[in-house]
Amino acid sequence: MKGIVTGGAGFLGSHVADVLAESGHDVTVVDLTMTERHRSMKVDLRDIESLSVACRGSDFVCHLAAVGDVYLAAEKPYLAAATNVTGSANVCEAAIKAHVPKVIYASTWEVYGAPRYQPIDEEHPCAPDHPYGITKLAGERLALAYGQLRERLSVTALRLGTAYGTRMRPNSVFSLFIRRAVNKQPITIQGTGRQSRQFTHARDIGRGFALAIERAAPGFVFNIVGDESITIKQLADLVIAEIPTSLDFAPAREAEVPSASVSNAKAKRELGWQPQVPFGDGLRELVAAERSAMVA
Amino acid sequence: MKGIVTGGAGFLGSHVADVLAESGHDVTVVDLTMTERHRSMKVDLRDIESLSVACRGSDFVCHLAAVGDVYLAAEKPYLAAATNVTGSANVCEAAIKAHVPKVIYASTWEVYGAPRYQPIDEEHPCAPDHPYGITKLAGERLALAYGQLRERLSVTALRLGTAYGTRMRPNSVFSLFIRRAVNKQPITIQGTGRQSRQFTHARDIGRGFALAIERAAPGFVFNIVGDESITIKQLADLVIAEIPTSLDFAPAREAEVPSASVSNAKAKRELGWQPQVPFGDGLRELVAAERSAMVA
Numbered sequence: 369m370k371g372i373v374t375g376g377a378g379f380l381g382s383h384v385a386d387v388l389a390e391s392g393h394d395v396t397v398v399d400l401t402m403t404e405r406h407r408s409m410k411v412d413l414r415d416i417e418s419l420s421v422a423c424r425g426s427d428f429v430c431h432l433a434a435v436g437d438v439y440l441a442a443e444k445p446y447l448a449a450a451t452n453v454t455g456s457a458n459v460c461e462a463a464i465k466a467h468v469p470k471v472i473y474a475s476t477w478e479v480y481g482a483p484r485y486q487p488i489d490e491e492h493p494c495a496p497d498h499p500y501g502i503t504k505l506a507g508e509r510l511a512l513a514y515g516q517l518r519e520r521l522s523v524t525a526l527r528l529g530t531a532y533g534t535r536m537r538p539n540s541v542f543s544l545f546i547r548r549a550v551n552k553q554p555i556t557i558q559g560t561g562r563q564s565r566q567f568t569h570a571r572d573i574g575r576g577f578a579l580a581i582e583r584a585a586p587g588f589v590f591n592i593v594g595d596e597s598i599t600i601k602q603l604a605d606l607v608i609a610e611i612p613t614s615l616d617f618a619p620a621r622e623a624e625v626p627s628a629s630v631s632n633a634k635a636k637r638e639l640g641w642q643p644q645v646p647f648g649d650g651l652r653e654l655v656a657a658e659r660s661a662m663v664a
Numbered sequence: 665m666k667g668i669v670t671g672g673a674g675f676l677g678s679h680v681a682d683v684l685a686e687s688g689h690d691v692t693v694v695d696l697t698m699t700e701r702h703r704s705m706k707v708d709l710r711d712i713e714s715l716s717v718a719c720r721g722s723d724f725v726c727h728l729a730a731v732g733d734v735y736l737a738a739e740k741p742y743l744a745a746a747t748n749v750t751g752s753a754n755v756c757e758a759a760i761k762a763h764v765p766k767v768i769y770a771s772t773w774e775v776y777g778a779p780r781y782q783p784i785d786e787e788h789p790c791a792p793d794h795p796y797g798i799t800k801l802a803g804e805r806l807a808l809a810y811g812q813l814r815e816r817l818s819v820t821a822l823r824l825g826t827a828y829g830t831r832m833r834p835n836s837v838f839s840l841f842i843r844r845a846v847n848k849q850p851i852t853i854q855g856t857g858r859q860s861r862q863f864t865h866a867r868d869i870g871r872g873f874a875l876a877i878e879r880a881a882p883g884f885v886f887n888i889v890g891d892e893s894i895t896i897k898q899l900a901d902l903v904i905a906e907i908p909t910s911l912d913f914a915p916a917r918e919a920e921v922p923s924a925s926v927s928n929a930k931a932k933r934e935l936g937w938q939p940q941v942p943f944g945d946g947l948r949e950l951v952a953a954e955r956s957a958m959v960a
Contacts, residue, residue, distance in 0.1 A: 506802030
């Protein structure tokens with residue numbers, strides 16, 4: 369099928385576009401910057417007309433363009449709002465104008481806010497208090513509302529675990545730890561290091577999108593999160609096992625999102641999704657890539 | 665104190681500005697259109713710089729500017745997102761730039777979505793599925809997040825009942841019913857007429873803002889809703905008691921928000937708020953105003 373990946377020049381979007389292309393889809397990336405990896409169009413999410421031109425003739429839109437950096441979202445909530453909420457509504461509006469029948473919205477496990485029970489399934493209430501989670505949830509709800517209000521559009525939301533993989537942002541905890549180790553500096557853990565994440569490999573997320581395009585019923589929401597819960601301390605230890613260095617601790621960062629256990633049972637049951645990259649393998653791949661990038 | 669009322673040229677904002685001015689505040693209205701009722705500045709919510717200039721020297725901002733028409737929000741969710749979410753973030757950003765210490769955010773009972781228990785108190789989960797409720801909730805959460813993340817800003821949210829009063833929008837159910845009756849046409853109820861609303865007089869809402877400015881602790885949320893639940897059928901009967909005409913029924917409108925009973929106990933207890941306009945009195949005042957406007 370023909371499809372659009374918004375944000376496809378970025379870290380996660382590029383992996384999603386890769387997986388979709390390998391699955392046989394004809395992919396066009398729509399982003400603020402161009403990419404060499406795929407057919408590429410430079411479009412601003414604020415511009416419904418250009419989005420709609422980019423969408424023409426497509427069978428689906430995977431919408432990943434967002435302010436995805438939680439620290440940037442906390443620093444500039446108005447930018448997160450414009451991009452993640454208004455931008456998502458604009459993408460749905462453009463999809464409808466262009467007669468695209470399906471939008472897959474990249475949401476996040478951070479929409480849930482503080483856990484009321486665990487593991488968190490898709491029925492868990494959503495009460496985020498961080499600008500990132502607030503704006504991603506509003507974008508999700510608006511996209512789903514578009515799907516409900518407009519007969520021609522089917523919308524599915526994937527609530528993604530914390531993604532990792534090659535080409536990550538340089539301020540990700542992975543890149544920071546690996547860079548410190550390569551430079552023979554101590555790895556610094558902010559906070560206790562006991563907070564955990566179900567790190568989810570970007571290619572596994574890409575497979576979630578491919579399955580959602582194929583199988584997801586309209587209006588459905590799925591948690592797409594890895595099986596393994598990894599603490600920040602475990603992550604540091606794994607990096608140190610690859611590149612020996614020392615470890616120290618610093619005060620926690622503001623706006624740190626606490627740990628939560630999230631269920632991926634619905635995605636396994638209803639989409640047939642299964643994470644395929646064990647965390648150790650994904651991390652070694654990333655260490656090798658970061659190392660060779662630093663050497664180069 | 666000196667303060668700003670955004671949306672103060674509109675129906676509800678103008679009543680809030682009136683009440684604040686009568687309470688001794690020095691009020692400036694910030695809106696897309698000018699008003700003669702108060703000192704007035706024409707500012708677009710998209711323009712943080714101009715908002716910040718408008719806010720300079722103020723002690724509070726009451727933020728009511730929004731896409732408040734649920735039908736318009738359903739027709740143009742992207743406009744509701746830009747105004748209600750990004751616009752609200754911009755107002756907070758501008759308040760911080762201008763060193764304004766307090767923002768009172770006009771939220772709505774419609775943020776709750778389908779009731780899980782009734783009466784709905786402020787602890788009830790929020791799961792709106794209509795673009796109006798979705799965008800108002802996201803604006804509320806972003807404003808509260810600004811209050812949490814920035815030391816200099818205190819934010820309070822008032823979740824308002826369905827407001828009524830003079831100068832209502834011509835597509836409000838009140839204006840429609842009264843206009844039909846005055847024109848000796850039958851009043852048409854869309855749906856069963858059994859859906860109810862805790863209609864809240866705009867001046868009572870104004871008093872809620874005045875009390876919040878004076879007394880509300882940072883980060884707090886209050887339901888500001890009338891005591892009486894009035895069905896649409898009762899509303900029609902009350903209009904017909906004032907201006908005799910007949911009654912008929914039509915199919916329900918899309919995106920109709922179902923009834924819910926909302927508790928105002930916290931606002932009474934913690935703000936000392938008390939609705940003062942009995943519904944019958946408010947309605948008669950409105951009928952008289954609409955009648956004289958139509959004659960004129």
